[in-house]
Amino acid sequence: MQGGSGLSGRREGADGRRWRALQQALIVATVYGLPVIFVLVPLLTFLVYSFFWVEGGAMHYSLSLQNYLRFFAGEAFFRVFWQTILLCLGVAAMATLVAYPVAYFLTGIKGRMKSTLVMLILVPLLMSYIIKIYALRSILGANGLLNQLLMGLGLIDTPSSFFVFNLNAVMLTQLALLIPFAVLPILLSLERIPRNLLEASTDLGAGGGQTFLWVILPMSLPGVVAAATFVFVLAIGDFLTPQMVGGQAGFTFGRIVYSQFGIAFNWPFGAALSVILMGVIVIAIVVGARYGSSRRGTA
Amino acid sequence: MPNEQCLLELRAVSKTFNGVPVLADVDLRVGDGEVITILGPSGSGKSTILRIIGGFTAPSRGRVILGGDDITEVPINQRPFNTVFQDYALFPHMTVAENVGYGLRVRGAARADMAQTVARSLRMVQLDGYGQRYPAQLSGGQRQRVALARAIICQPRLILLDEPLGALDVELRKQMQGFLKDIQREIKTTFLMVTHDQEEAIAMADRICVVSAGKVLQIGRPRDLYYRPGTEFVARFFGENNLLKGLLGAAGNHYRHVEAGWGPIRCAVDGQPEIAGAASGLAAYGAVRPEEVSLHPADARLDAELNRMEGRIEAVSFSGALTSVRVVHTGGACVLQVRLQSRAEGVPIQVGQSVVASWRAEACRVVLA
Incomplete structure (x- = not known):
């Protein structure tokens, strides 16, 4: 048996080595090649496109900075851009605030009950985005659940339009859609806190509140930052939600980009706006990574 | 223990986890100021004894008595004990000084007093000047000493040590045994230490309590256990x-x-x-x-x-x-x-x-x- 394999090994020596090298090359090419073709090349195409320009409905394939100048000079674009950033920061902050207690509650539960609850949070992620937006729109609308509830409680007399076709609607909808993305990182970071650190804190005389404030909260901050980053990035790239619940008043940067491609047919300008949006996202991720990873490492 | 006053007593303490007995009728008296080692193979229930004393686990039956008072129901943070955990359980997001001072901070100590007491404790464990480092920047032996400093700073009646030297290599372990012993002599606090290493138990303890399969087999001075084993297990366990x-x-x-x-x-x-x-x-x-x-x-x-x-x-x-x-x-x-x-x-x-x-x-x- 041993001799046999040795013989065949020797016979196939050179061929085998060549075959293995080929395999290696194929794997490397796949691992690096697919992202290059499907991510990097389109992004670079976009970047190049953003320096082209359109005039009188005709594309000009010469490089120019005029798209970027138009963005920074035109006050309207910049205002929407800034407003959208604030909106998404707000969504990220609120989603994190809501998600933290949920995640904290989940860490305290064990066994089947916990997996069921986590599943319940995950299920909406598997559902179609558009269906969820429609569902939320019907809740927020003039005759929606929210208005009915507020009227039933006697807080308002007539249906309020506060919750639909404006930025409030965009914010509430995005909040509802993105909370699951905030719960998971926080849940993970809470669960990663070793139990014996909590025991050590109690052992040293700390009460529940002190242990939370001085041990649990600071140790779960990486998860909080990751959650906020996730939600911010997903919210700022979203043009569908504002399109469907934002109405005239709920204009966001994502919709401007969309309109450059879909309505104005000014692809180079749309590409330039996308590059700017991309810049914001990259900054958000870099900032998130810096503050999300503990500087001290883990013992 | 004969000469000392009894500090802590376990009376017929039993523990079952999900119907599986882990400890059966453990009686133990710990004298004030002594070093007592609970020695047993892994799975013998020795850590459970320590966790019951610390308050981390409630006994299924039996009482824990401290200086005559029943403390069986007293919560962890109100027991005058501190623990050196097996893997030290240092807070990774706090500096060495913050770790050591944690017990004082919890009690609302003034900042200036705290800094002074922390410095004194660090000096005692020979970690002068390490206050601003983080646990991740320390060696195993240094972390061990931080954990010890953190446990002694509030002057507890009893210090519980769960396999305190288990994670260290042989050379360092020998060194730390002497170090722990010196500290104990200096502060005169009762040490209750869990270990599976008989050499460590013999080197450290005034008395050893041998535990096997959830039962206390013998309690006595190291010499007595060595030369007068009460059971075959004890006779074979030491050397x-x-x-x-x-x-x-x-x-x-x-x-x-x-x-x-x-x-x-x-x-x-x-x-x-x-x-x-x-x-x-x-x-x-x-x-x-x-x-x-x-x-x-x-x-x-x-x-x-x-x-x-x-x-x-x-x-x-x-x-x-x-x-x-x-x-x-x-x-x-x-x-x-x-x-x-x-x-x-x-x-x-x-x-x-x-x-x-x-x-x-x-x-x-x-x-x-």
Whole structure:
């Protein structure tokens, strides 16, 4: 048996080595090649496109900075851009605030009950985005659940339009859609806190509140930052939600980009706006990574 | 513990996890200021004893008494105990100084007092100037000392140490044993330490409590456990031991015999009334430590009081200060391990030589099988 394999090994020596090298090359090419073709090349195409320009409905394939100048000079674009950033920061902050207690509650539960609850949070992620937006729109609308509830409680007399076709609607909808993305990182970071650190804190005389404030909260901050980053990035790239619940008043940067491609047919300008949006996202991720990873490492 | 005042007492403490018994009727008295080691193999329930004392686990039955007060129901953060955890459980997001000062911060100590006390504690564990580092930047031994400083800073009545040296390498462990002992002498706080390492237990403890399968087998000074093991488990647990099988003979005044097939073994029974009064005919061992046996030429004339076994040297192995010799009884009925002081010119015996092994009855104890 041993001799046999040795013989065949020797016979196939050179061929085998060549075959293995080929395999290696194929794997490397796949691992690096697919992202290059499907991510990097389109992004670079976009970047190049953003320096082209359109005039009188005709594309000009010469490089120019005029798209970027138009963005920074035109006050309207910049205002929407800034407003959208604030909106998404707000969504990220609120989603994190809501998600933290949920995640904290989940860490305290064990066994089947916990997996069921986590599943319940995950299920909406598997559902179609558009269906969820429609569902939320019907809740927020003039005759929606929210208005009915507020009227039933006697807080308002007539249906309020506060919750639909404006930025409030965009914010509430995005909040509802993105909370699951905030719960998971926080849940993970809470669960990663070793139990014996909590025991050590109690052992040293700390009460529940002190242990939370001085041990649990600071140790779960990486998860909080990751959650906020996730939600911010997903919210700022979203043009569908504002399109469907934002109405005239709920204009966001994502919709401007969309309109450059879909309505104005000014692809180079749309590409330039996308590059700017991309810049914001990259900054958000870099900032998130810096503050999300503990500087001290883990013992 | 005889001379000291009792600080902590466990009364018939039992614990079952999901119906599986982990501890059965553990009684333990811890004296004020002593170092007591709970020693046992992994899974023996020794850590559970520590966790019950610390308040991390509630006993299923039994009481925990501190200075006369029942503290069984007192929550962890109100017990005047502090713990050095097995993997130190230092807070990774806090500096060494913040870790050490945590107990003071919890009690709302003033900032200036805190800094001073922390500095003093760090000096005590020889970590001067390490206050601003983070645990991840320390070596294992240094982390161990931070954990110790953090536990002693609030001057607890009792310090619980859960395998405190388990994660360190042999060299460092020896060093830390001495260090822990010095600190304990300095602050005079009671140490209750859990370990599975008998050498560590012997080196550290005033008294050792041997636990196996959830039961306390024996509590006593290291010497007593070593030379007067109460059970076969204890006899085998501490270092090498010769357990010579036989039947318990008739009761004598200060001695009893274990009748082995090849001859009687005379054993001292002072301080062991349960052995002195045991029924004759029981299966028992005569237990003698290898270093208590001496070897003589086959024709040597020996004191009649001594235990003796005629045999042949089967193996000699040199291991530094000591040389181990294996003697097999002439009839092959018994094997005796002997440890002799090594000499530069060599131990004057050879494999195959006929010898008489002898040992004093005082160095030989009965262990019931």
